[in-house]
Amino acid sequence: MDTKYNPNQFEKEIYEKWEKGGYFKAKVNPDKKPYTIVMPPPNVTGYLHLGHALNNTIQDIIIRYKRMAGFEALWIPGTDHASISTESKVVDKISSEGKTKADLGRDGFLEEAWDWTHKYGGRIKEQLRTIGVSCDWDHDSFTMDENLTKAVKRVFKKMYDDGLIYRGNRIVNWDPKAETAISDAEVYHEDQVGHLWYIKYFFEDSDEYVTIATTRPETMLGDLAVAVNPEDPRFKDKIGKNLILPLVGRKIPLIEDSYVDMEYGTGLVKITPSHDPNDFEVGARHDLGQCVVIDTKAHIVEGYGKYSGMDRYEARKEMIKDLEEAGQLEKIEEIEHAVGYSERTKVVIEPLISKQWFVKMDEFAQMCIDAYENGEVKLIPDSLSKTYMNWLNNIRDWTISRQLWWGHRLPVFYTDDGEIIVSEDEPDENGMLEGEHVTQDEDTLDTWFSSALWPF
Incomplete structure (x- = not known):
């Protein structure tokens, strides 16, 4: 034995x-x-x-x-x-x-x-x-079984008909390896040593300048303004004047916005609406428009000279070297900061404006807040309540479309005139649906749109 x-x-x-x-x-x-x-x-x-x-x-x-x-x-x-x-x-x-x-x-x-x-x-x-x-x-x-696939389509349509799902241009977390949008839940952050680069932005036709501190100098190609806090007295006489964007030569205005933290960096913030979620909101408030300078592979887009086609980090090195040679790099400061990575591909995500499908989160978040405040939900330990409430109060609409082929394809169809039809039914062999010739959206749904339905 x-x-x-x-x-x-x-x-x-x-x-x-x-x-x-x-x-x-x-x-x-x-x-x-x-x-x-x-x-x-x-x-x-x-x-x-x-x-x-x-x-x-x-x-x-x-x-x-x-x-x-x-x-x-x-x-x-x-x-x-x-x-x-x-x-x-x-x-x-x-x-x-x-x-x-x-x-x-x-x-x-x-x-x-x-x-x-x-x-x-x-x-x-x-x-x-x-x-x-x-x-x-x-x-x-x-989750890809036929009966569950039908259920996913049904819920998508119901939420769309109820006004809870919409299509729009917003900043998303972009995974440049998988070349798809991902949700906040699919991003993890790592604290690491980085840098603040202090860059001089000169006023138009002047030797005067302001200094901007940034952790991502490669995005400055897409700057559409520089912002200061309205309560900051230092720049009152400069509001509305134009600055010349370094390396590009584009005129951009100095604007006021309460989003700016007077105590951080130099108290001025470069506004890049197409590559930062907070800048996107500032840009919308001031009607600045959009300027995409990093593509879906995290390379600089055409139209920016020698930087075009470069990987974002190669471009960063070249731009810092060129700023230094031009006398516009004031200093470099070493800092520790959190960097966002894609959970699945382990590459640094790129905030990017993109046309995607979203779930509105405000009503859902309020239900969760109410459930905690009226005692229906108890957190153990209760010290987690601060994290819970902070997350819910700052939650963004959920990006649910993915530029992938494996998964539940969106039950969304476009007519030749651009009308949107959301339907559980498939087009017939001639591509006709509801009397219209249609083309189906290429995107699939975030896995968790499906998996969140699993218990039901």
Whole structure:
């Protein structure tokens, strides 16, 4: 007899007996009180991590306890299609074969994605079985199943008809590797050493100047104004005068806006509406317009001389060198600041104005605020309430469209005249829908638009 217990010798066989014996199955039973857990869906193409091991173990303990306590206990398993994660894996695979998404086309790429899903999708389920979860595998679901896809379309249309979903030009978190917009929830921040570059902006036809401090000098190509706080007495006689944008030569006005913090940096802020969410709001208030200078691959756009075509960080180095040579770089200060990264591709995100689909968040946020304030929701520990309220009070509308092919395609169609039709139905073989010839939106939905519906 072995002196040590070896789980590999027993546990797989035991689990197979449990599963074949139907011990995890639940049925409608009027003699028992029902109890249900819906498993938070792990990514179909991923691996289990410690978080999955912890939350599934807790669910397993609860469901087994309820089963033994006489409840008709059902634990529903399932997996999530993980659009950006799966797509990046498939892109890497076809890239290693010398192909691109464009080479395959949408249908060809989706065939590759389904092949990948079928090949690796069973891995998560086998891992769940290995840790012994007692879920009812007859109820296994996948977020791209036909019935769930129909439900996603139905909810999108209802929210659109209710005025909760809209299409608009706003600043989004742009992932330049995946070339898609992502939500705030898909961005993580890392504290790291960076720099504040102090740059001289001269007034038109004058030797006088103001100094701007920025952590992202490459965006200055898109500056449309410089702003000061209305309460700041230092620049009262300069408001409305033009400055000459360094390296570009464009005239930009000095404006007043209460957004500016007089105590930070030099008390002046360069306003780049197309590449910063706060500047976007300032630009809208002062009708400054837009000026996109960084493209979807994080390269400088055409029209900016030698900088055009450069990666944003290459351009930064060149611009700093040129500012120094022109005598317009006053100083460089080392700082620590938080830098936003894409959770899936690990590249630094680029704030970028883009036409996307959004969910309005103000009503939802207010419901959550009210629930906390009237005691319906309690936070443990209560010290988290400050973080909770700060997040809700400053929440931005949720970007739900993704420039990806894997996922639930938006149920949005455009007529030849540009009219928008949101429909659960598909066009007929002639591309006709509601009596109009239509083209479907190319974008897919954020995975979490679908997965947030999972419990329902």
